[in-house]
Each structure stands twice: as C-alpha cells, then as structure tokens.
Amino acid sequence: MLLELAPDDRAFRDEVRAFLRERLDPSLAKRVREHGRVSAAELVQWQKTLYRQGWFAPAWPTEWGGAAWPALRQYIFDEEYHAAAAPPVIAFGRDLLGPVLMKFGSDAQRQHYLPRILASDDWWCQGYSEPGAGSDLASLRTTAELRGDHYLINGQKTWTTLAQHANMMFCLVRTRSDGKKQEGISFILIDMATPGITVRPITLLDGEPEVNEVWFEDVVVPVANRIGDEGRGWTYAKHLLGHERTGIAGIGIAKREIDYLKELAASVRRHGRPLLEDREFRSRVARVEIELMALEMTNLRLLAAPPGSGPGWEVSMLKVRGTEILQEISELQLEVAGCSGLEVDAPGAARTRGAASARYLNLRKLSIFGGSNEIQRNIIAQQIVGG
Amino acid sequence: MELVFNAEATMLRDTMSRFIEREYSFQARKRRLVLPDGFCRDTWKSLAELGALAAALPVEAGGLGAGAMGTLIISEACGRGLIVEPYLATVVLGGGLLELAATSVHRPLLERLTEGSCLLAFAHSEPESESDFGGITTRAMETRAGFSLSGRKNAVIHGATADMLIVSACVGGAAADSTRLSLFLVDRRDSALQLRGYRTIDGLQAADIAFDGVTVPRAALLGEPGEARPVIDHVLARANAALCAEATGAMQSLLERTVAYLRTRQQFGQPLARFQALQHRMADMAMHVELARSMAYLVALQVDGVDATARERVVSAAKARVCIAASFVGKQAIQLHGGIGMTDALDVSHYFRRLTAITRTLGDEAFHLDRFAAATP
Ligand SMILES: Cc1cc2nc3c(=O)[nH]c(=O)nc-3n(C[C@H](O)[C@H](O)[C@H](O)COP(=O)(O)OP(=O)(O)OC[C@H]3O[C@@H](n4cnc5c(N)ncnc54)[C@H](O)[C@@H]3O)c2cc1C
Numbered sequence: 047m048l049l050e051l052a053p054d055d056r057a058f059r060d061e062v063r064a065f066l067r068e069r070l071d072p073s074l075a076k077r078v079r080e081h082g083r084v085s086a087a088e089l090v091q092w093q094k095t096l097y098r099q100g101w102f103a104p105a106w107p108t109e110w111g112g113a114a115w116p117a118l119r120q121y122i123f124d125e126e127y128h129a130a131a132a133p134p135v136i137a138f139g140r141d142l143l144g145p146v147l148m149k150f151g152s153d154a155q156r157q158h159y160l161p162r163i164l165a166s167d168d169w170w171c172q173g174y175s176e177p178g179a180g181s182d183l184a185s186l187r188t189t190a191e192l193r194g195d196h197y198l199i200n201g202q203k204t205w206t207t208l209a210q211h212a213n214m215m216f217c218l219v220r221t222r223s224d225g226k227k228q229e230g231i232s233f234i235l236i237d238m239a240t241p242g243i244t245v246r247p248i249t250l251l252d253g254e255p256e257v258n259e260v261w262f263e264d265v266v267v268p269v270a271n272r273i274g275d276e277g278r279g280w281t282y283a284k285h286l287l288g289h290e291r292t293g294i295a296g297i298g299i300a301k302r303e304i305d306y307l308k309e310l311a312a313s314v315r316r317h318g319r320p321l322l323e324d325r326e327f328r329s330r331v332a333r334v335e336i337e338l339m340a341l342e343m344t345n346l347r348l349l350a351a352p353p354g355s356g357p358g359w360e361v362s363m364l365k366v367r368g369t370e371i372l373q374e375i376s377e378l379q380l381e382v383a384g385c386s387g388l389e390v391d392a393p394g395a396a397r398t399r400g401a402a403s404a405r406y407l408n409l410r411k412l413s414i415f416g417g418s419n420e421i422q423r424n425i426i427a428q429q430i431v432g433g
Numbered sequence: 434m435e436l437v438f439n440a441e442a443t444m445l446r447d448t449m450s451r452f453i454e455r456e457y458s459f460q461a462r463k464r465r466l467v468l469p470d471g472f473c474r475d476t477w478k479s480l481a482e483l484g485a486l487a488a489a490l491p492v493e494a495g496g497l498g499a500g501a502m503g504t505l506i507i508s509e510a511c512g513r514g515l516i517v518e519p520y521l522a523t524v525v526l527g528g529g530l531l532e533l534a535a536t537s538v539h540r541p542l543l544e545r546l547t548e549g550s551c552l553l554a555f556a557h558s559e560p561e562s563e564s565d566f567g568g569i570t571t572r573a574m575e576t577r578a579g580f581s582l583s584g585r586k587n588a589v590i591h592g593a594t595a596d597m598l599i600v601s602a603c604v605g606g607a608a609a610d611s612t613r614l615s616l617f618l619v620d621r622r623d624s625a626l627q628l629r630g631y632r633t634i635d636g637l638q639a640a641d642i643a644f645d646g647v648t649v650p651r652a653a654l655l656g657e658p659g660e661a662r663p664v665i666d667h668v669l670a671r672a673n674a675a676l677c678a679e680a681t682g683a684m685q686s687l688l689e690r691t692v693a694y695l696r697t698r699q700q701f702g703q704p705l706a707r708f709q710a711l712q713h714r715m716a717d718m719a720m721h722v723e724l725a726r727s728m729a730y731l732v733a734l735q736v737d738g739v740d741a742t743a744r745e746r747v748v749s750a751a752k753a754r755v756c757i758a759a760s761f762v763g764k765q766a767i768q769l770h771g772g773i774g775m776t777d778a779l780d781v782s783h784y785f786r787r788l789t790a791i792t793r794t795l796g797d798e799a800f801h802l803d804r805f806a807a808a809t810p
Binding site for chain 1: 558560561563564587588631632633634635639699700701702708710711760764767768771772774775776777778782785786789790793794797799802803
C-alpha cells in the first residue's frame with residue numbers, strides 16, 4: 047500500500063489547481079466559500095467555462111466529450127475543485143440523466159441531448175418525488191396515457207430542485223397501474239415549455255425558493271421522448287444507485303468547510319482568547335476532522351478496490367456519514383456566529399451575517415434527499431443482516 | 434416539597450392555553466408577522482388584560498405575585514404558540530430590571546408596562562462582549578443635565594420595536610471600571626440613536642444600536658449608579674429560565690406534531706409510525722422533552738430563591754440540558770417529516786427555527802457547560 051500520489055497524478059493535480067487559479071473568478075469563489083448567493087446565470091457561465099476546458103464531465107467517456115478520468119483523478123479533481131471554492135455544478139443532467147441516456151437512450155436521443163448537457167445548453171430538473179411518493183418512490187401516481195404518437199401526462203411532482211430555471215425535466219411516470227408497482231413506471235423527457243405545465247416555487251425554512259411543485263394537466267409529450275421500453279423506467283432510474291462513489295461523500299466540500307470554520311473561529315473570542323484556541327471547542331472540531339479523515343480513507347479504499355468487491359453497502363455509508371459530517375460542521379459554524387448569526391439577510395441581497403444560520407437550516411436537507419439517511423441505514427442493515 | 438402546580442398556577446396555565454387556542458393559530462401568527470412591527474400591539478393588550486404581563490411581578494409592585502412559576506407558565510405557552518410579541522424582552526428582561534432596580538420614580542413605567550402600553554427592550558450585549566457579558570464598553574459621561582451615552586449594542590431583542598430601551602453602561606471615561614454597571618432609560622424614538630432593526634430566523638426582531646453621545650436626563654438613571662451588575666445578572670438568569678420554559682413548550686408541540694404526522698403519513702403501504710427505527714427516534718425525542726421540562730421547573734423553583742453562585746449553577750445546568758434537547762428534538766422533527774418539514778409553509782420549521790435561536794441566545798450549550806463546571810466542586 048502507498049498513500050502518496052504518483053508523479054503523474056501530482057502533475058495532474060497541479061494542472062487542475064493552475065486552471066482554477068486562472069479561470070475561477072475570486073469574488074465568486076469568495077461567495078461560495080462564505081455561503082453567499084450565486085445566481086443561475088453565474089452557474090451556467092461557470093459550467094460553460096468548465097466545458098470549454100473539457101472538464102465538465104470528468105466521469106463521462108471521451109466518446110461523449112467526457113474526460114474519462116480514472117476514479118482517483120476524479121477524486122483529485124473534486125478535491126481541488128472544492129478547495130478552490132468553485133460553485134457546485136447543477137448535476138442533474140450530467141450525473142443522473144447522462145449515464146441513463148448513454149446506457150438506455152436511442153441514438154437520436156443521445157446525439158441530441160448529451161452534447162447539450164455537456165455544454166450546459168439545457169437545464170435539467172429531476173421529476174421523481176410526488177406528495178405521496180417520497181421514500182416510497184415506486185408508489186408514484188403521475189400518469190402517462192399513450193395516445194398514438196404521444197403521451198398525455200397528468201399529475202403532480204414536488205420538491206423539484208430549481209425547476210424554475212429548468213427548460214427540461216426527466217421524469218418518472220406511471221404508464222400502467224395494474225401489476226407490480228415498479229413495472230408500471232416509464233422514464234420520460236419533458237420540455238418544460240409544453241402547455242399544461244405549472245411550476246410553483248416552494249419557500250424553504252431558510253427563505254429560499256429552492257424547490258418547486260410541478261403540475262401537469264393534459265401535457266402532450268411525444269413518444270419519442272421516452273427512454274427505452276415502456277414499464278422499465280424504474281430499472282433505468284435505479285441503474286445509477288450504488289455506482290456513484292467519487293463525489294457522494296462530499297469530502298472536498300467538508301475539508302473546505304472545516305478550513306472556513308477554523309478561520310471563523312480564529313476571528314471571534316471566548317474567555318478573552320480566539321475561540322479556536324479554546325480547548326473544548328478545539329476538541330469538538332478535532333472530532334469532526336478525525337471523522338472526516340476516517341471517511342476519506344474509506345472512500346479512497348473503495349475507489350481502489352475492483353468494482354463489485356466491496357461489501358455492497360459502501361455507497362450508503364458514504365452518503366450517511368458524509369452528510370452527517372457536513373451538518374455537524376455547519377452547526378459548529380453557527381455556534382461561532384453566535385446570536386448575531388440569527389439575522390435574516392434580505393432576500394436576493396448579498397449574504398452577510400445571516401449566512402451561518404441560513405446554511406445550517408438549509409443543510410437539514412442533506413439527510414432527507416438522495417435516499418434519506420434512514421433509508422440508507424435500512425439498506426446497510428438489510429445487506430449485513432441478510433434476508 | 435410540592436412538585437405539582439397549585440390552583441392559581443393551574444388557572445394561569447388554562448388561561449394561557451385558551452388564549453393560544455383562540456388567538457394564536459399558525460395562520461393568525463403569520464398575519465402578525467407581516468404587520469409593520471412584526472407583531473401585534475392589540476394582541477399585546479389582550480395579554481395584558483389576561484394578566485399575563487403582571488403575573489410574575491410581586492404584589493407590592495402591582496403584580497399578581499406568581500413569580501418565576503408564573504414566568505414559566507407563560508413562557509411555555511409562548512413556546513407552544515410561537516408567540517412573536519415581546520414577552521421575554523419587555524416583561525422578563527425589561528420588567529425584571531424595573532422591578533429589581535427601580536425606585537418609586539419609575540413605578541408609573543412599570544404600571545404602563547403591565548397595562549401593555551409601554552414596550553421595553555434591554556440593550557446590553559455588545560459586539561465584543563461574550564456570553565457572560567463581561568467587558569461592557571458603553572460609557573455614560575456625566576454632564577450638567579444628566580448623562581451622555583456612547584457605545585455600541587448589538588442583537589438587542591425587539592430593540593427596534595420597543596418604546597423604551599434600558600441601556601447598560603459604565604459611568605465615567607475610557608478608564609471606567611467595566612464591572613460597575615449602571616442602567617439608563619432611553620426613548621427608542623430618540624433621533625440621536627443610530628438604530629438598525631432586522632428580523633431574526635425565528636420571526637422575532639432585533640436591532641444593532643449605536644450611541645454616539647446620546648444625552649439623557651439624570652432621571653433616566655435606573656437605580657444607583659455603578660450598582661446594576663447584580664440586578665442584571667439576576668434578570669439574565671430569569672431570562673434564561675424563561676427561555677428554558679419556552680423551549681419546553683416548543684419541543685412539546687414538535688413532538689406532538691411529529692407523532693401525529695407519522696401516524697397518518699403512509700409510505701410502503703403503512704403509516705411511517707410503524708417503522709421501529711422511527712419509533713425509537715420519537716421515544717428519544719419524548720425523553721428529551723421530559724428531561725428538559727424537569728430542568729425548566731428546577732430552574733424556575735430556584736432562580737429567585739438562592740444565592741448568586743447557586744443560581745448561576747442551576748441556570749447553566751438547565752440551559753445546557755435544554756440546548757441539548759432543543760437541538761435534538763428540532764432536528765429530528767424536521768428529519769422525520771421529510772421534505773415537508775423543510776418548508777416555510779408548515780409550522781414545524783418555525784418551531785425548529787425558534788429552538789435554534791433559543792440555543793444561541795444568552796449563552797449556548799458550551800458556555801453553560803463551562804460555567805456549570807466552574808461553579809461545581
Ligand atoms: C431540498 C430538497 C430538494 C429535493 N430535490 C428533489 C428533486 O430535485 N427531485 C426529486 O424528485 N426529489 C427531490 N427531493 C425529494 C426527496 O428525494 C424526498 O424528500 C425524499 O425522498 C424523502 O421523501 P419525503 O420527503 O416524502 O419523506 P418521507 O418518505 O415521507 O419520509 C419521512 C421520514 O420517514 C423516514 N422513512 C421513510 N420510510 C422509512 C422506512 N422504511 N424506514 C425508516 N424510516 C423511513 C424518512 O427517512 C424520513 O425521515 C428533494 C427534497 C429536498 C428536501
């Protein structure tokens with residue numbers, strides 16, 4: 047075993063670092079680091095910068111314009127990316143839809159959509175959850191009725207992240223209501239400009255309209271927008287789960303957040319000294335830091351192992367512990383901010399004192415979405431106990 | 434020993450419960466939040482008519498004599514109803530300072546307070562003052578007519594919406610002894626104040642206030658100059674006791690809402706409440722609520738009756754324990770509700786926000802653990 051990076055991996059890391067130093071606007075990076083607001087336009091612009099460099103899709107095959115880096119390189123990229131405080135990519139198209147299109151899409155679908163995802167020409171949102179179908183996603187009820195060359199879609203999606211900016215949605219719909227629930231689900235692509243679609247933003251506890259309700263009333267979608275076979279949407283959607291191992295633990299972000307936490311704690315005082323020098327506080331920071339080291343080493347071990355050789359529940363572990371660590375750090379940052387951090391920054395304006403509380407409140411989502419942490423623990427338990 | 438509520442206390446509790454039920458639905462609260470002040474002065478008057486503003490004050494001071502138990506009962510109701518009117522700022526802090534520091538000169542002000550016609554806020558914390566409020570740097574220079582105040586106060590709860598501010602300061606120049614504090618009454622509408630009001634995550638109001646040579650008459654001095662520190666410490670202890678009770682009320686509501694939601698929310702063909710993992714989580718929440726409630730009672734029973742050292746010790750024990758409970762119960766309530774718990778439209782996230790604010794107000798868990806340890810052999 048060897049922990050050091052090989053010379054060529056080190057050179058790669060330096061190249062990534064140099065690119066970020068040159069291309070990432072320092073004022074944007076500062077805002078990301080300090081939990082400020084980043085506009086949709088700024089995000090798209092930044093994603094296009096990555097695209098021009100050929101680095102927007104580190105995991106995609108070169109055939110589709112990806113970088114096709116091995117897992118370790120993706121990991122290095124991720125670490126440098128977040129250390130530099132580059133804005134997180136809106137990854138629904140790249141990470142969730144892209145791989146499904148590559149594996150199950152028709153040639154025409156791939157040729158049309160993949161280059162547009164790569165160039166951030168489309169903004170994709172994910173239409174899976176419904177009011178009655180959260181953890182139990184297979185019970186979804188939005189229907190798609192076949193009418194010759196098109197489907198007629200009726201129903202409601204909810205919690206759809208940033209749908210207000212999206213021009214496209216990939217969606218799970220019910221094409222059959224008899225038989226096994228999972229077998230009646232199809233995977234379909236919907237143009238958000240189609241008549242009959244209503245998008246209503248939902249304000250979350252931090253005051254931001256981050257998610258939406260999306261209503262469908264007799265929405266006409268061409269059959270050509272269906273991915274693969276009717277009734278196999280569940281299989282396609284699940285294809286990804288359990289495969290994503292590089293970014294899911296959020297190690298790079300957590301490292302940056304710990305740095306930022308220390309910077310904040312050095313600037314406020316307790317018992318007349320910088321809080322960072324307070325032993326009790328320091329030991330709590332140390333605890334999270336050590337937890338992160340354990341998770342990072344686990345993540346690296348898993349990346350190095352041949353596919354399929356792991357225990358099978360590793361991705362769930364990365365999700366659970368990664369999100370819990372990020373939540374813990376945000377709680378410590380809130381503690382540093384103290385009672386001044388309870389201020390609510392005016393909507394739309396730059397974030398100042400309210401950044402810590404807004405982030406703490408917002409990060410509650412991490413243990414709810416992407417398969418809640420309870421569901422992930424169920425998966426781990428089922429796999430270790432069996433049956 | 435008698436660890437049950439007596440008849441008067443029970444009556445006060447019932448009165449407050451009825452008030453919350455009748456006037457303080459979540460929708461009604463929302464309507465108050467969008468008023469110019471962020472709360473409703475008529476509601477404040479109704480609370481005065483119910484006797485809630487006078488309940489804790491001693492009979493000699495024109496109160497009903499319910500003491501700290503009265504404050505506990507009302508604060509717990511404030512927690513259940515997420516009341517945005519300034520009970521803590523005006524009655525517990527402002528009223529407490531008037532009760533303990535003021536002489537007969539300020540008696541009329543106390544009357545106006547209990548009638549609901551004068552709102553008070555306590556301008557004490559400063560950008561550099563830590564959770565123990567040591568090192569207050571605001572200065573009061575004696576002038577011919579009275580005093581001139583200079584300094585900065587921050588995160589003053591209800592500072593921008595009160596009628597009068599009670600400001601802590603040290604009398605003298607830069608070299609003044611910062612442990613010798615005095616209290617001054619200042620009209621919040623005084624044009625010499627530089628005041629920036631803002632909303633906090635729990636829907637309440639706070640303000641940062643700069644005093645740049647603000648002049649006040651001699652009569653503005655509350656009590657003896659330089660002698661206010663013991664009174665301030667006592668009142669802050671009462672305020673922390675009130676926060677413990679308020680948190681208990683908010684946690685109780687969250688627990689009830691979470692249990693009720695999980696009994697009805699169906700996933701995988703059954704109510705979520707059937708899943709044992711979630712049952713255990715709710716059991717933990719319930720235990721936290723009961724233990725926090727016990728600490729709220731304990732501190733209410735002692736906050737006025739023991740010496741300062743014993744008082745600080747029990748206050749810190751209670752607040753630390755309540756912070757632990759509030760953080761757990763708040764986070765789990767959101768988690769167990771799933772996506773809907775994250776929304777602004779549902780009351781659950783508002784309880785969570787209030788609990789989060791309480792854990793950051795007048796000393797957090799770390800501060801109180803530390804102070805408890807220092808006060809414990
Ligand atoms: C900020 C945010 C953004 C989101 N973005 C999107 C998006 O873009 N697209 C999309 O489709 N969805 C999105 N979601 C939805 C998310 O995937 C769901 O919230 C999640 O699946 C949980 O579903 P639910 O909210 O209905 O909670 P529920 O499923 O009702 O769960 C409530 C609680 O019960 C627990 N629970 C449920 N079942 C079990 C069980 N069997 N055992 C133990 N515990 C259980 C859960 O863990 C949770 O704690 C988003 C959610 C949030 C909060």
